[in-house]
Amino acid sequence: MNKNRLISWILVIGLIVAATSVAVEMFSEDTLLAKAGEQAPLFTLKNLDGEVTTLEDFKGQGVLLNFWASWCVPCVNELPLLNEADKLMDGVTVVAVNLGEDKETAQTFVDRYDLRFPILLDQEHSLRTTYQITSQPVSLLIDPSGTIVERRIGAIDPFEEIMRMMKSVQPDSL
Secondary structure (H helix, E strand, O other): OOHHHHHHHHHHHHHHHHHHHHHHHHHOHHHOOOOOOOEOOOOEEEEOOOOEEEHHHHOOOEEEEEEEOOOOHHHHHHHHHHHHHHHHOOOEEEEEEEEOOOHHHHHHHHHHHOOOOOEEEEOOOHHHHHOOOOOOOEEEEEOOOOEEEEEEEOOOOOHHHHHHHHHHOOHHHO
16 A cells, blocks of 8 residues: 555545544533533643643633643634734633643643643543543633533634624623
């Protein structure tokens, strides 16, 4: 088997796995622990500086909790938009959780895109399990009281949709 054919097969298999993950997540919404209308499970993770960060650190403000990886093409497109929205939206913070990658890989990505919001590392997949994340990106919109308002599978697009979502959990708008 030549090299190009092998690469093609690997890509096809990767796409099938990704599509299956999205389908499983979409069709099992009723079994989720972290779903709209429920309190967001608390967590403790380290950020890129090695500091401990918890969900409670953001109590009283809205949170757009985003799960991502540097190899995820939709994540690469979405995170710069989230960065811009985070700069514009008072009272709502984007908190991005890198899934399973080492600190250096995540830091390189953050530096490349000049991301300014908190980046947390889930190297042990504890949050992936708690929040039942089977694909990425996945975003959870959490209101200031800690209730999940929305769970979004896939990239949020366009920019106006990101702003609409964040505005809906802005403390002044509730």
